[in-house]
Amino acid sequence: MKKLYLRTFGCQMNVADSELMAQVLAGEYVLTQQAEEADLYLINTCAIRRKAEEKVLSLLGSLKGLKKRRPQLILGVGGCVAQQEGERLLAVAPHLDLVFGTHGIYRLPQMVRAAAAGRRVVEVDLKPGLPPWPQRQWPPKPVKALVTIMKGCDNFCSFCVVPHVRGREESRPPSVITAEIADFLAAGGKEVTLLGQNVNSYGRGLPEPITFPDLLRRVSAMEGLARLRFATSHPRDLSADLISTFLDLPPLCEHLHLPVQSGSNRILKAMNRGYTREQYLEKVARLRQSCPGIHISTDLIVGFPSETEADFAHTLDLMAKAAFDQAFSFKYSPRPQTRAATLPDQLPEVVKAERLARLQARQDELTIKAHGRLVGQTQEVLVEGLSKRAPEQLCGRLRTNRVVNFPGPRHLVGRLAQVHLTEAHPHSLKGRWVEDPPTP
Ligand code: SF4
Structure with a gap:
């Protein structure tokens, strides 16, 4: 079997798409973790922020050496950057063999065979209707x-x-x-x-x-x-x-990711989000009332065009009122084809960076407080595998999606375990496995 190395950027949708890529190619390629031994190297890309796109282009540039050492290697780019840039990617990366869009995954085997036969392949059609979807x-x-x-x-x-x-x-x-x-x-x-x-x-x-x-x-x-x-x-x-x-x-x-993006009504309108801060906060209140203990996470953008210090203060205020358990926050970056990219009053990077730092410091306080409230409780953890940082420990998640690391036997992987939570950290908790009672 030939070897496939897959590098995935971006969201869970991209992770799912990468799993599908590996599946449709499984007849000819087996996954490898070693880029150096790959016969096919695919990058599944994200275009949501300029930084994510820059990372992809920089990785692509760095692969020139690998392609030189392994001239038979087929190098392909898929996902959102591929969809956005199409043929232009072939021009910026002469060592690239294949560009496939977000609807082209199911046709990968044919495209890869065409690339192996020496063609430079670009398929970025975005036809309406679902593409055939392998089970x-x-x-x-x-x-x-x-x-x-x-x-x-x-x-x-x-x-x-x-x-x-x-x-x-x-x-x-x-x-x-x-x-x-x-x-x-x-x-x-x-x-x-x-x-x-x-x-x-x-x-x-x-x-x-x-x-x-x-x-x-x-x-x-x-x-x-x-x-x-x-x-x-x-x-x-x-x-x-x-x-x-x-x-x-x-x-x-008991977990909901509910992206609010901004706490300012003026900015929410300019973002075309279709709700006000009051409506958002009312939904959060109803969620907490109907499901006490629910973990609410969000996405926030700072430095949207024309955002003033007063708009930003509204965002900080909304964060405190909603008491988010977790927030994924980013500096606004103009994206091609979007309306906001054409708006006047784009903010300087230094302003965006300063606001982001303040916002993240505020959220860290909220998160650590939320984690601290759990210490002393015993909760159900789905054990997903070994901890990446400390492989002698197991790693899993609470129902509220918080990450928990704890020492325990490997046979717990894939099982639900009761864990007593002992320490709160900004991104995870530590705990102690409460052993199953002996079966009578
Ligand atoms: S809802 Fe808005 S932010 Fe989310 S994917 Fe659609 S356009 Fe993008």
């Missing part, structure tokens, strides 16, 4: 599954490149989704995350009338499912029905 095959003894339920986005937030590189929103039929999950559960899997750019609008355009809460109810009822999560939710489309599912569906974990 997922799961590895033996899987623990967690990322299941894509829809592609694309129709929201056109003014800062976001996603609708331009992933196309219009399309939902996969529920029967296909549940069949995929049934296979995963039959293989012993425990946790499923349903993925889409805006899962809350799942079902629009399908012949069978179905909403996202309906899909959650269907999946929750599947035999053997221990945990269910989803990402990402648009706050505007977070319905009362969806909020009630946290209480009604036992496998649905």
Whole structure:
């Protein structure tokens, strides 16, 4: 078998797409962790921020040497940067063999064969309609599954490149989704995350009338499912029905990622987000009321064009009011084809960096406080594997998605374990395994 090295940038959708790439190529290629021995090197890219894109271009440049040492190596770029740049990538990287867009994964075997025959291949069509989607095959003894339920986005937030590189929103039929999950559960899997750019609008355009809460109810009822999560939710489309599912569906974990992006109504309007800070905070209050203990995480952008110190103060204020357990925060960066990139009043980098540092310091305080409240409790952890930093320890997640490291026997991997939480850190907790009681 030839060897495939896959480098993935970006979000969980990209991780799921990379898993699909490995699957469609599995007849000819086996995955390797060693780039030096690869026959096929694929980079799955992210275009959400300029920095992410720059990383990809820099990696591509650094691969010239590898290509020289292994002239038979096929080098390909897929994902959002590939979709955005298309043929231009061949010009900036003469050692590149293949460029494939976000809808082209299922055609990879043919494209790779054409590249192996000496052609430089570019396929970045973004046709409406779902591309043929291979049924997922799961590895033996899987623990967690990322299941894509829809592609694309129709929201056109003014800062976001996603609708331009992933196309219009399309939902996969529920029967296909549940069949995929049934296979995963039959293989012993425990946790499923349903993925889409805006899962809350799942079902629009399908012949069978179905909403996202309906899909959650269907999946929750599947035999053997221990945990269910989803990402990402648009706050505007977070319905009362969806909020009630946290209480009604036992496998649905007490965690919601609800990107707010800004706490200023003026900036939210310029971002085309479709809600106000008051509406957002009201939904957070309803979530906390209906599901006490829910962990709410968010995304925040600082330095959007024309953002004033007063706008930024509104964001800090909203963070405190919402009491986010975790926030992923970024400096605004103009993206091609987006409306915000053409707005006047782009802020200097130094202003964005200073605001980001203040915001992150504020969030670190909130996160450590939230983690501190858990110390002394015993909670269920799904053990995912060995800790990356301390391989003598196990690593897993609470239902609220917090990472927990603790010493324990390897046979716990893939199982639910009770862990007594002993220490809080900014990005994780430490704990002690509470051994299972002996079976009578
Ligand atoms: S909802 Fe907005 S931020 Fe999210 S993918 Fe769609 S356009 Fe981008």
